[in-house]
Amino acid sequence: MWEKLGYVSVVLLVVVALFWACSSYAGALGTGRSRDYAQDLNRRPSVTVYSVHSLALGRSVTEERISALDSKYGFKYTGLKFVTLSSGKYFLLPADWSRSAGVAIVLDESAEYRVEFEPGRG
Numbered sequence: 001m002w003e004k005l006g007y008v009s010v011v012l013l014v015v016v017a018l019f020w021a022c023s024s025y026a027g028a029l030g031t032g033r034s035r036d037y038a039q040d041l042n043r044r045p046s047v048t049v050y051s052v053h054s055l056a057l058g059r060s061v062t063e064e065r066i067s068a069l070d071s072k073y074g075f076k077y078t079g080l081k082f083v084t085l086s087s088g089k090y091f092l093l094p095a096d097w098s099r100s101a102g103v104a105i106v107l108d109e110s111a112e113y114r115v116e117f118e119p120g121r122g
Contacts, residue, residue: 034099035099037083037093037097038097038098038099041081041093041095041097042081042095042120042121043120043121044081044082044083044093044120045081045082045117045118045119045120046078046080046081046082046095046117046118046119046120047080047081047082047090047092047115047116047117047118048076048077048078048080048115048116048118049076049077049080049092049107049113049114049115049116050066050073050075050076050077050113050114050115050116051073051074051075051076051077051112051113052072052073052074052075052112052113053074053075053112054074054075055075055077055107057077057080057094057105058094058103060079060094060095060096060097061077061078061079061080061094061105062077062078062079063075063076063077064076064077064078073114079094079095079096080092080093080094080095080105081093081094081095081097081120082117083104085109088108088109089106089107089108089109090105090106090107090108090109090115091104091105091106092104092105092106092107093105
């Protein structure tokens with residue numbers, strides 16, 4: 001009985017240690033990637049988003065009202081950089097994003113938005 005309890009305890013300890021190691025690795029990987037994004041953000045593609053409704057994306061993103069009567073979209077947003085498209089969602093960062101004071105913007109792929117890309121610089 002004590003022998004089985006010892007084996008179970010060792011296996012449980014190894015499993016907990018593996019989860020802890022994976023968590024530490026994921027945290028370090030995320031921190032490293034955010035540093036890379038911050039350093040090379042101007043190389044990422046620039047994004048212009050046209051929206052049916054106001055998105056109120058914040059101070060660092062420029063919002064422009066579209067006054068043309070025949071336009072489907074009422075708002076244009078510039079000052080964004082493309083990160084990735086995953087599971088039908090656009091992940092964007094403001095062009096002046098930093099790790100210490102930045103937000104990520106997540107937009108669903110939708111007919112309410114038109115997303116245009118331009119090549120990054122550098």
